[in-house]
Every structure is written in C-alpha cells, then in structure tokens.
Amino acid sequence: MPVTEKKLIQRIRRLAGKNPSLVMGIGDDAAVLRIPAGHEVLVTTDFSLENVHFRREWHCPQLVGWRCLTRGLSDIAAMGGEPRAAFLSLALGRDVPETWVQKFLEGLLALARKHGVALAGGDTAESLSGIQADITVVGSVPKGKAVLRSGARPNQQIYVTGALGGPASALSELMLGQHLGRVGEGHLRPHLRLAVGQWLRRHRLPCAMIDISDGLSTDLEHICQESQVGADLVADAIPRARSGPGKNRVDLRFALHGGDDYELLFTSARKVPATIEGVAVSRIGQTTSRTGMRLIDAHGTARRLDAGGWEHFRQES
Numbered sequence: 540m541p542v543t544e545k546k547l548i549q550r551i552r553r554l555a556g557k558n559p560s561l562v563m564g565i566g567d568d569a570a571v572l573r574i575p576a577g578h579e580v581l582v583t584t585d586f587s588l589e590n591v592h593f594r595r596e597w598h599c600p601q602l603v604g605w606r607c608l609t610r611g612l613s614d615i616a617a618m619g620g621e622p623r624a625a626f627l628s629l630a631l632g633r634d635v636p637e638t639w640v641q642k643f644l645e646g647l648l649a650l651a652r653k654h655g656v657a658l659a660g661g662d663t664a665e666s667l668s669g670i671q672a673d674i675t676v677v678g679s680v681p682k683g684k685a686v687l688r689s690g691a692r693p694n695q696q697i698y699v700t701g702a703l704g705g706p707a708s709a710l711s712e713l714m715l716g717q718h719l720g721r722v723g724e725g726h727l728r729p730h731l732r733l734a735v736g737q738w739l740r741r742h743r744l745p746c747a748m749i750d751i752s753d754g755l756s757t758d759l760e761h762i763c764q765e766s767q768v769g770a771d772l773v774a775d776a777i778p779r780a781r782s783g784p785g786k787n788r789v790d791l792r793f794a795l796h797g798g799d800d801y802e803l804l805f806t807s808a809r810k811v812p813a814t815i816e817g818v819a820v821s822r823i824g825q826t827t828s829r830t831g832m833r834l835i836d837a838h839g840t841a842r843r844l845d846a847g848g849w850e851h852f853r854q855e856s
C-alpha cells in the first residue's frame with residue numbers, strides 16, 4: 540500500500556463530505572442511509588480492474604476514478620433511478636504512488652458531488668496484482684417504477700441516447716500505437732445519462748431499458764433475452780460518434796460492438812421526443828416477435844446480428 544490503511548481511510552473520510560441521504564457515513568460499522576418514503580432500493584456493483592478496464596498509461600487517475608463511479612451510476616440511470624450513496628473497495632499494490640490514489644479519489648468524488656451522491660463507505664486492501672476498484676452504488680426509485688430489461692414486447696420502437704462508438708474507437712487507436720494526445724483523452728471520458736433515465740421513467744415512456752456498457756449488440760441482446768423478443772436494427776439509423784482530427788464518424792462496428800458508451804438503450808410503445816434533457820435520442824429499429832437480432836443495411840437487406848460486444852482489451856494486451 541502506498542499509504543497506510545488508516546491514513547487512506549482518514550483521507551477518504553475527509554474528502555467524502557456530507558449528504559442529505561446519509562444518516563451515518565464513513566466511521567461506523569455500516570452506513571445508515573435515508574431513502575425517501577415510498578421508494579424501493581436499487582443496488583449495483585462494478586469492478587474497475589487495471590489492464591482489464593483501464594491502463595495507467597492511457598487513463599489518468601482522475602479519469603479512472605470518474606469512470607469507476609460512472610459504471611455504477613449508469614446502472615442506476617438504466618433503472619430510471621436516483622443515486623443515493625456509493626461504496627468503494629480499493630486494493631492497491633505497493634508500486635502505486637500516493638499521488639495516483641489522491642487523484643483517483645479527486646476524479647471519483649468530483650463526479651459524486653456533481654450528482655449529489657455520498658461516498659458512504661468501503662474497504663481498502665493490498666493488491667498483489669494491479670489496482671482493483673470495486674464500486675457499489677445504492678439508489679432508489681418510486682415503488683414499482685424501476686424500468687426493467689424484461690418489459691419489451693414485439694413491435695416496439697428501439698431508441699438510444701447520444702452517439703455510440705467514441706470510446707471504443709479511441710481505445711482501438713491507442714492499441715494500434717496512436718499517441719494519447721492525438722486520440723484525445725475526452726473520448727475516453729464516458730457520458731452519464733441519469734437525468735434522461737429519470738425523465739423517461741417519470742414520463743413512463745420506456746418499456747425496457749439498459750445502459751450500454753458492453754456494446755449495443757450485447758446489451759440489446761440482454762433486453763431481447765429478458766423480454767423474449769427479437770430486434771431489427773437499421774444500420775444507417777445508429778448514431779455514430781465523431782472522432783479524430785477530421786471529426787469523422789467512427790466505424791459502424793465500434794458503434795455496434797464497442798463498449799464503455801454508457802448511453803441508454805430502451806424500447807417504447809409511444810412516440811419519444813428527439814431530444815430529452817438536452818441529449819439527442821435516436822430511433823434505431825424495432826422489436827420483433829421472431830427471436831434473434833438482425834441488421835438492415837441501406838438496401839433493405841437484413842442479415843443476422845450477433846452480440847459481439849466488449850472484450851475490453853484483454854485479448855489484445
């Protein structure tokens with residue numbers, strides 16, 4: 540450990556601050572959270588592992604912290620929920636500089652403050668191989684109103700927020716040896732659609748919803764499997780991020796199969812506005828009673844679409 544556990548916990552406690560959801564935060568055996576009356580509790584947990592989800596040479600520590608919490612908050616967004624508190628378990632090797640830890644916490648807590656989320660506890664340990672951060676986020680949603688993956692029915696329209704493929708395209712350039720400065724670190728900073736998820740839930744528009752963490756094809760397949768429907772996607776309708784000096788649209792395969800987008804994917808039986816909370820929303824296809832996914836090209840030809848999502852950079856590394 541770069542700092543003693545006691546010192547690290549004291550530092551996190553000082554930085555964590557206060558929050559109305561928190562009756563008791565760091566400093567007791569368990570946190571005590573205040574959940575609004577009539578709400579149900581949402582809980583999600585996500586690993587951020589060095590050389591699986593991030594690399595120290597590509598991702599600055601603030602960005603690693605920011606992305607770590609984004610993974611958890613995005614799951615709350617996908618349920619239409621409101622985040623209340625986060626719990627961080629952090630395992631560090633002896634080689635991790637103290638400044639890395641400080642900046643990691645700064646990044647994580649900047650995002651927590653932005654969304655009014657308390658860092659309410661966690662654990663620290665020594666790691667024998669790489670940095671391991673595990674984030675748990677607790678949120679809440681009005682009783683019975685959580686948006687599930689299983690609510691889609693045939694002949695609903697499929698929508699996605701924002702534009703896809705930016706982070707996957709940037710990572711692929713880094714893997715090919717492109718310089719980080721040229722790729723632009725901004726592409727590695729994920730979006731987070733908490734306000735859109737809550738707006739959609741309040742207006743009862745989505746029947747099924749998921750956040751795109753593993754790639755459009757993989758996450759759409761999760762909705763299809765949980766809802767027992769199929770899906771037809773229109774290739775030209777899929778919004779692709781722009782990247783590089785020419786601001787060209789990224790290759791379709793990054794938008795289809797790349798991960799780390801953290802946009803929301805949902806189905807609806809009703810008309811959905813083109814912009815929600817300042818974020819563009821695109822209609823990209825529809826659900827079918829026939830199972831399986833298909834991609835329809837510009838000529839109207841349909842071919843089978845397999846989930847080919849995010850493998851992080853495990854194979855290539």
Ligand SMILES: [Mg+2]
Binds near residue numbers: 613614617749750752
């Ligand atoms: Mg998710």
